[in-house]
Amino acid sequence: MQSLLNGDTHTEIINRLDKLNENSERLWGKMTVGQMCWHCQYPLKLAITNKKNTSRGNWFIKLFFKKSLYDDKPWRRNLPTSPQLKAREPKNFKEERDKLKSLINEFHSLQGREVWYPHPTFGTFTKDQWGQLQYKHLNHHLTQFGV
Template sequence: MKSIFDETTKNELEERIALLNENSERKWGKMTVGQMAWHCQYPLKLAIENKPSSKKGNLLAQLFFKKSMYNNKAWRKNLPTAPQLKAREPKNFSDEVKVLQQLMYDMHQLKSREAWNAHPFFGHFTKEQWGQVQYKHLDHHLTQFGV
């Protein structure tokens, strides 16, 4: 499984993002490309901030969905999105991509971090799994926009 912690994979993601523009059209879903760039920031921020969570996670999610977060099988289209991750207003593509690119860089720089707090919904991830889930989420949405 690819990981954002791998230099080649990080570069691939950056190259794919560079192929996007404010007129990129989605293949599925409702988000604009600017909203997608905004949406993709949250999981990166969550991992980078690495704050302890008072939540134990969702047991059903941990039992039935967690492994799909970091395995090689592609996510299906139109998966449900947590309400706080839904962009409700237009987003400026250029501004949001700059933030996304910085967060990707920041996440990649954490490849040596050993202590990772649990995900508030999916529970504990290893460092490797954190890198894989970040790649998989970005890959899913870049594929959504044809890159």
């Protein structure tokens, strides 16, 4: 499984992101390319801030879905989106893409981090699983826009 903490994978994601433009058309879903760039920022921010939380997460989600977050099987199209991650208003593509690239670079720079706190919904991830999750989410949405 590819990981955003890997150098070649990081470069691949940045190169694919650079192929997008404000006119990139989605192959499925409802988000515009600017909204997608905004949407992809939250999981990266969550990992980067690495805040200790006391939430035990949702046992049902952990039991049935957690492993699919970092395995090799692609996510299916049109999966439901958490309400706080839905872009409800237009987003400026260039601004959101630049923010996303910055977060991708910042996450990639955390290869040496030893302590990774649990995800508030899915619980504990290893460093490798965090990197795989970030790659899988970005890959899903870049594929959504044909790159």
